[in-house]
Amino acid sequence: MAQKPRSLIGQTLGGRYKIESLLGRGxxxxxxxxxDENLKRAVAIKIIHPHLTKKPEFVQQFEQEATAVAQLRHQNIVRVFDFKRGQGLYYIVLEYIPGETLASKLEALNAANMNLPLxxxxxxxxxxxDAVDYAHQRRVIHRDIKPHNIMINLLGEPILMDFGITKLAGRDIKSLADKGALGSALYMAPEQAxxxxxxxxADIxxxxxxxxxxxxxxxxxxxxTTNGILQKQISIKLPDLYQINPNIPQALISVVERATEKQRDSRYQSAADMTTALQRIVLTLQNPLETLGSRQLEHLTRxxxxxxxxxxxKxxxxxxxxxxxxxxxGADYQTEQAAQLRAESTKRLYDQALELFHEGQFGEALLAVTSLRDLAPxxxxxxxxxxxxxxxxxxxTIHSDLDTLYEEAVDALESHDYETALTKWQKINEKRGNLPYRDRMQVEERAKGGICARLYNDAFLAAAKEKPYLALDxxxxxxxxxxxxxxxDGVLGLTERLINTNEEVKERDKRLLIGALIVGTLFILTAVVLRFSDRGAVSAQEVASSSQATPVIAHTATSLSPTQTANPQLTEEGLAFLTSTKTATPTVTATTTETATVRATATAAITLTKTPISIPSATTTPVGTSLPSDIGLVLENSSIFAIPNLNGEELAVVEAGDSIVVIGRSIDNKWLFVGHGDIAGFVFRERLEWNGTAAELPVYTHSNTDAAAEASPEATGxxxxxxxxxxxxxxxxxxxESGWEQDIFLQGHGSNGIYAYYWEGNFIEGPTSSSYVYRVTSLGGDLAGTGRVESGGGMWRESTIYIEAPNCE
Known part of the structure; x- marks a missing residue:
């Protein structure tokens, strides 16, 4: 069953044209x-049937024809005010002409058995x-002239309607089957048929x-049938008008016959030529009593x-x-009344422009004031x-441009392109001048924050890699x-210490160089003196004494033995690795032997057995050696800190090539908790080569250097x-513009009171001892997501929430 078309009566199109009644349907x-609610005047709205607007070629041609016809300004051609597309409809806004069609007028005369006067x-x-010639001069062809498309207004003047609609519909002869097409065929030229x-x-x-x-x-x-009519248009001679109505002058019959010649070259070659021929006939048809004055009066009255x-x-x-x-x-016709009417109409046009201006309809107001300037400058x-x-x-216009820039800035912000977002906001500030413009989404603040966060992270890495001047830049x-x-994170403090250290190293190297020069000079002088000394050869007894003073090389190698006092423990593989890679080469003898036992952390107690005064030079681990999961290789000279922060207390320095025990990690995974000799603390993760998995390590928040066994979070309380x-x-x-946003609240309780927060698996905040508010984003529709908290005590919890989308219409 076909769907009944919706009624448009009472609706408003384009926020302006309120539909009052149906005038006709074709x-x-x-x-x-x-x-027209803006200009307070009656208009006609021609709405194209939806099935025609589904063709892209129709829509394009419709717009072109509507634009062309809108340029026509003739008293016998209907005026086109507007062309619109909205609410799923294509429509043209036309001048409203009260009256009747020529077809209705002729039908009424036929019913009364009367003819239209000659x-x-x-x-x-x-x-x-005259109207058709005006259109032809502007390259516009009507294509469908017939009595149904001719309105007779209240003053009896004909108004030509519907320019170009037949061409827009894309009709060919095979498609002329409906009632409207049958009506068109009655007036169609042979070549068109x-x-x-x-x-x-064809219009002639x-x-x-x-x-x-x-x-x-x-x-x-x-x-x-339509085909029957078309065949007659092509081949049948026009019936004799004189036989139908003997009162028709022969000259008028001749005009009709020439205009309807089958061959287009035999017709009038312009509508102006036909107008001239008809005007000659007018004089023969005039009533002798009709004078020029009466015709002039009729025109002025009209x-x-x-x-x-x-x-x-209006x-x-x-x-x-x-x-x-x-x-x-006619300068003397209704002079006073005409002047009063013009003055009042001018005043109302000004008031109309002023009202539109106050309502913020600046385009319509400008149109009205421009017309007024032409008519009453x-x-x-x-x-x-x-x-x-x-x-x-x-x-x-500026506000519209600013809104466009702002939307682009917000899009860049949501894509984390903070530089582009800030550039867009700066353009807004330049373009707006003195106009106020509110940063509704805090674009400037968020963009600057994002840029600074990235730069700060780079500075942090530069400082950790001992590049202080890059960090300062x-x-x-x-x-x-x-x-x-x-x-x-104390980047400035670390860079200052690095710079001071560098200066101290330079000063030390300078002093060593000077000392070396002095020692070298003394050595040369001593050699010269000894060479020229009067002393004789060295006695055998002196040689024997010298032999007894020769040092005996002895050294006890360092040994590492793990103690199972806490978790995690140093593995046998790690112990074997450390023993094999830390064997020292003896250089000096010792007079006594001393054994020292220290506890690295709660993870393992490391026993060091050394001969006092013996200074072994440790061998470095070869690059490419497969490392156990609990052993890390130092890539660059690095500091061990008491807490995972560059502002923390510096406990020791490990050199490139040293092997250290990996015990745990920080909450944010940027630091590893390590043991080295009798020191346990934090090293920046990127400074180590380590093959383990951070997620499997326990979380540490600080190092207790006074009692290494208490480094485990379980020992803190x-x-x-x-x-x-x-x-x-x-x-x-x-x-x-793209969806909706809402804040969520995350808070951990218990464990050791230090927390890191995650949303949908992504780290968002920590380590912290407080709650956190985070803004989540949806591209539309309801939102479901999972939050997670990890504590410094190695515990974690997850929770999933469901948020219903707000009404954004």
Missing amino acids: GMSSVYRAM TESVRIAINLC KGEAIDFR YSLGIVLFEMLSGQPPFQAP LWLQATEAFDS DHVNCIEKIDELTRT QYPNLGHLESQIRQSVQTD LWDQIKSIDPDFQDE EITALEFDLWPLPETAVCT
């Missing part, structure tokens, strides 16, 4: 009477020819057929009626134009109002963007069960 469109028929034909290309002379043929019907009461060719009608429909521009034409044509305050409107139009960049940015709160914060949902 095969290609429906026509409604509507009220003089009226010729007058209508002359006006139509054959499906050939047509030109302006249709004008001849319309004139034939006005004179006789019926079209010349009729048949029960202009006055048109002006008053335009005033009543079409003040048209009203003023008609009064001006009346004044030019000296009107009081007109220039000031126009200046205000143009300024508002410019401001409106990055810090200067941060301060140039955000002077209030906080050095939370009572550890309670870890609990996790996760919920959406009410009243924080915000709709965005």
Whole structure:
């Protein structure tokens, strides 16, 4: 069952045109009477049937034709005010013409067994020819001239409607099957009936057929089918008008016959030629009593009626134009009334422009004030109002451009392209001038924060890699963007220590060099003195004494033995690795033996057995050696800190090539908790070569150097069960261009009180002892996600929440 078309009565199209009633419906469109709410005037709305607008080629051609027809301004051609697309409809806004179609007028006369008077028929034909010639000069062909497309207004003037619609519909001869097409076939030129290309002379043929019907009461060719009518148009000679109505002058019959010649080259070659021929006949048809004065009076009366009608429909521009034409044509006609009507219409047009301006409809206001400037350039305050409107139009345009830039900045921000987001915001500030513009999404603050965070991370890495000057340069960049940015990880402190250390090393090297030079000089002088000494050869006894003073090389190698005092433990593989890679080469003898036992951490107790004063030079681990999972290889000279922070206390320095025991990790996985000799602390993870998995390590938050066994988080106090709160914060949902956002609350309880927070597997905050608020984003629809908390005590909890999408319509 076909769906009943929805009624448009009472609806408003384009936020402006309120539909009042249906005027008519055809095969290609429906026509409604509507009220233009902006200009307060009646208009006609021609809505194209939806099945035609589904063809892209139709839509494109429709727009082109509508644009061309909108340029036509002739008193016998309907005016096109607007072309719109909205609410799934394509429609044209036309001048509303009260009256009836020529088809309805002829039908009523036939019903009364009457014909249209000859003089009226010729007058209508002359006006139509004049309108068609005007269109032809502007390269516009009507293609469908027939009585149904000709309105007769209240003053009896013909108005030509529906330019170009037949071409827009893409009709060919095979598709002419509906009632509307049958009506068109009655007035179709032979070449058009054959499906050939047509030109302006097809319109002249249709004008001849319309004139034939006005004179006789019926079209010349009729048949029960469309094909039958088309065949007659092509091959049958026009019926003799004299036989139908002997009162028709032969000269008028000749005009009709020439206009309807089968061969287009035999017709009038322009509508202007046909107009001239008809005007010659007018003189023979005039009533002797009709004078030039009476015709002039009739014309002036018509202009006055048109002006008053335009005033009543609030079409003040048209009203003023008609009064001006009346004044030019008959200076003495209704002089006082015409002046009063023009003054009142001018005032109302100004008030209309002012009202539109106050309502913020700047485009419509500018259109009204521009028309007023052309019609009444000296009107009081007109220039000031126009200046205000143009300024508002410019401001409106700037705001639109700013909104576009802001949307692009927000998109860049959501893509973490902070540099582009900040550049867009800077362009907004440049473009807006003195205009206020609110940063609704904190684009500037968030973009600067993102850039500074990246630069700070780079500075942190530079400092950790002992590149202090690069770190300082990055810090200067941060301060140039955000002077209030906080050095939370102590980058400046570390860089200062590195620079001071470098200076000390340089000074030490300088002193060593000087000392070396002095020692070398003394050695040379001593050698010279000994060479020239009077002493004799060395005695055997002196040689024997010297032999007894020779040192005996002895050394006890270092041994490492793990003690199972805490978890994790040093593996046998790790122990074997350390023993094999840390064997020392003895260089000096010792007089006594001493054994020292220290505890590295709660993980393992490491026993070092050394001969005092013996200084072994440790061998480094070869690059590429396969490392056990609990052993790390130092890649660059690195500091061991008491806490996982560059501001922490520096406990020791390990050199490149040293092997150290990996015990645990920091909450954020950036640091490894290691043991080296009797020291346990944190080393920046990127400074080690280590084959283990961080997620499998326990979490450490600090190193207790006074009692290494207490480094385990279990030794710091009572550890309670870890609990996790996760919920959406009410009243924080915000709709965005791409979806919506809302804040969620994350808080850990218990364990050791130090937490790291994650959302959907991504780290978002930590280590911290407090709660955290995080903004989640949805591209549309409800949102479900999983939060996670990890404690410094090695515990973790997860929770999933479901958030219903807000109403963003």
